[in-house]
Structure formats: C-alpha cells, structure tokens
Amino acid sequence: MAAVNPWLIGAPVAAATAVGGLAYAAFHPRSEFFGKHIHATNCSAKLAITFDDGPNPSITPKLLALLDQYNARATFFVVGKFVRDAPDLLREIIARGHSIGNHTETHPNLSLAMPSRVRGQLEDCNGAISEVLGSTPAWFRPPFGLRNPWVIPIANKLGMQAVMWTLLPGDWRAPSAEWLIPRLQPIATRAVKNSDGRGNFRENIRGDLLCLHDGYHRHQNGDRRHTLKALQYWFPRWRDLGLKFVTIDEAVR
Numbered sequence: 007m008a009a010v011n012p013w014l015i016g017a018p019v020a021a022a023t024a025v026g027g028l029a030y031a032a033f034h035p036r037s038e039f040f041g042k043h044i045h046a047t048n049c050s051a052k053l054a055i056t057f058d059d060g061p062n063p064s065i066t067p068k069l070l071a072l073l074d075q076y077n078a079r080a081t082f083f084v085v086g087k088f089v090r091d092a093p094d095l096l097r098e099i100i101a102r103g104h105s106i107g108n109h110t111e112t113h114p115n116l117s118l119a120m121p122s123r124v125r126g127q128l129e130d131c132n133g134a135i136s137e138v139l140g141s142t143p144a145w146f147r148p149p150f151g152l153r154n155p156w157v158i159p160i161a162n163k164l165g166m167q168a169v170m171w172t173l174l175p176g177d178w179r180a181p182s183a184e185w186l187i188p189r190l191q192p193i194a195t196r197a198v199k200n201s202d203g204r205g206n207f208r209e210n211i212r213g214d215l216l217c218l219h220d221g222y223h224r225h226q227n228g229d230r231r232h233t234l235k236a237l238q239y240w241f242p243r244w245r246d247l248g249l250k251f252v253t254i255d256e257a258v259r
C-alpha cells in the first residue's frame with residue numbers, strides 16, 4: 007500500500023476535534039477552558055436556586071412571596087435594561103435577603119463579542135444595579151451560558167466571579183408545569199442519595215446549583231407561571247428532604 011500523507015487524514019480530524027473542543031469550551035456549563043467559575047454549592051445539603059432574565063414585575067413578586075414561605079434565599083441574575091424598568095423590584099429582592107448577579111445589559115450572545123462589547127455589556131448592567139443599590143454585584147452569569155476567551159477575565163476584572171449551574175431544566179421553553187416538574191427530579195434524587203433521610207448529609211460532596219428564569223430576555227413581563235408552579239410543587243418536598251436554600255454567597259462560604 008502506498009504511503010498516504012498523514013496530514014491529509016489528520017487535518018480534517020484535527021479540525022473536527024478543534025471545533026468539537028471549542029463547542030465544549032463555549033457551551034458546556036462545567037467547562038473551565040475559558041476561565042474558572044462556580045457551578046455547584048460546597049455541600050450537598052445546600053441547594054442554590056438562581057433566576058435569570060428579570061426582574062419581571064409579572065412574576066418576581068410572586069416568587070419572592072414563595073421563597074419567603076419556605077425561608078429560602080436565592081440569587082437573581084438580572085438584565086440591566088429590566089433593572090432600569092423595575093428598580094423598586096430590585097430593591098425588594100435585596101430587602102428580602104436574596105443576592106443579585108449581573109446578566110449583562112441587553113442579554114446578547116457574548117461568545118462572538120469583542121472585548122470592548124463584553125466590557126460595555128457588563129459595565130452597563132453594573133451601572134443599572136449600582137444606581138439602585140449603591141454597589142455592584144459579586145456574581146456574573148453569561149447570557150445563554152456562552153463564553154469566549156475574554157468574558158470571564160473581564161468579569162473578574164470588574165470584581166465578579168462567573169456562576170454556571172449543575173441543572174438547567176429548560177423552564178423557559180416549558181409547555182406546562184407538568185412538563186417541568188420531572189425535569190427537576192435530579193435534585194431530590196441526589197439529596198436522597200447523599201443523606202440519611204433525616205437531614206444529615208454526607209460531607210465533602212457538592213450540592214446542586216439550579217438555573218431557572220423569572221424573566222424573558224427579549225421583552226419585559228415574560229410568562230413564567232410554569233416555573234412558579236413547579237417550585238410550588240418542589241419546595242415542600244425539598245424542605246422535607248432537609249435541603250437548605252442558599253444564595254451563591256452562602257453556597258461558597
């Protein structure tokens with residue numbers, strides 16, 4: 007058999023691997039190729055619930071009432087343009103003991119954005135937040151979870167750590183609460199596996215970081231009733247399993 011130039015075979019394979027690797031680096035929530043981030047809590051007893059794309063006057067107040075009912079604290083990754091639209095709601099989130107994170111000014115896909123655009127999106131959102139609260143947040147979540155080589159370093163320079171998740175159940179596309187409820191089952195399954203059923207959790211095992219949505223990034227007052235209803239189903243069950251509902255600050259402390 008005649009020798010075949012290995013480059014002719016290798017190049018397409020290498021190219022495909024590079025593209026696959028890049029996709030993993032940009033898309034996978036636990037890939038740290040583009041920089042370090044938080045994607046779980048530091049203890050299996052702690053569940054960190056996060057809400058993206060608000061504040062949303064049509065649902066966030068109802069979520070806040072539900073969270074209060076279960077003495078739960080959560081983290082809200084807010085969009086700057088919606089903060090400007092509903093500043094009192096941002097104040098209310100903080101007044102009730104929850105945490106705030108930066109989710110950019112207008113929610114663009116940052117994977118293709120140049121550094122100046124990334125910085126502008128993060129700074130503008132921080133500006134909207136600090137106008138209301140007098141300070142900027144410690145947490146940042148990239149829109150769609152998408153990163154490139156400068157997204158996380160720029161967030162870090164602005165004093166923020168990036169936060170991803172262990173579970174993304176797809177509540178933004180849920181046709182019903184009945185569709186969404188089983189997609190949240192992994193949290194209870196892991197809680198049972200990692201505890202004795204009486205609220206004593208195994209040590210040195212990380213806990214879930216759940217990504218839900220209280221808003222819709224394209225317009226204000228997005229319909230998130232299915233998210234609310236699914237949480238109404240799960241909160242009493244999670245509480246009975248002994249899970250503690252924490253902010254990102256408490257998740258890493």
Ligand SMILES: [Zn+2]
Nearest residue numbers: 058059149150
């Ligand atoms: Zn988002």
